[in-house]
Amino acid sequence: MNDPPSGAADFGRAGVGDRPVRTGADVTVSTAVRYALVPVSRLSLATVARRSGLHPDLVRRFVALGLVDAERDAAGRLSFDPTAPAVLARIQRLRSGLCLNYASIGLVLDLLDRISLLEAALRDRGTRRETPPWT
Incomplete structure (x- = not known):
């Protein structure tokens, strides 16, 4: 029901930094999301x-x-x-x-x-x- 418009499928998450970064004994995950202004x-x-x-x-x-x-x-x-x-x-x-x-x-x-x-x-x-x- 909430499908994106026909051209919106090309616009996705670009540069998602979900890679774990070790800091001491714990692990934190960056959840910053950047959206592309043009199709990636x-x-x-x-x-x-x-x-x-x-x-x-x-x-x-x-x-x-x-x-x-x-x-x-x-x-x-x-x-x-x-x-x-x-x-x-x-x-x-x-x-x-x-x-x-x-x-x-x-x-x-x-x-x-x-x-x-x-x-x-x-x-x-x-x-x-x-x-x-x-x-």
Whole structure:
């Protein structure tokens, strides 16, 4: 009964940050929701594989490992955020540069995201540091 209008199905939640962030012993979940003002274009598996230069099976494996986020449509096909090729490139750089296995890459990605959040919080507070950020 409360179905959205015919064009509204393309407008969805974009950039939903529901990833748990560890703080000490407890886990908090960010529930901030941002709505797109324009339709969010999703990328198919073939497009992501072509843009990242990886085999589609390897991209599927990354999705199964939780290294890259994807959604399934009604037919069961994977669809990706437009930033997925950049995430896959980051995974490949970590794998080749640090010789990490894929399980440890997930941990490193989480730690890098946490560092980015902490540095952003420092910038927002206006705290000045004598040393520039390491990144």
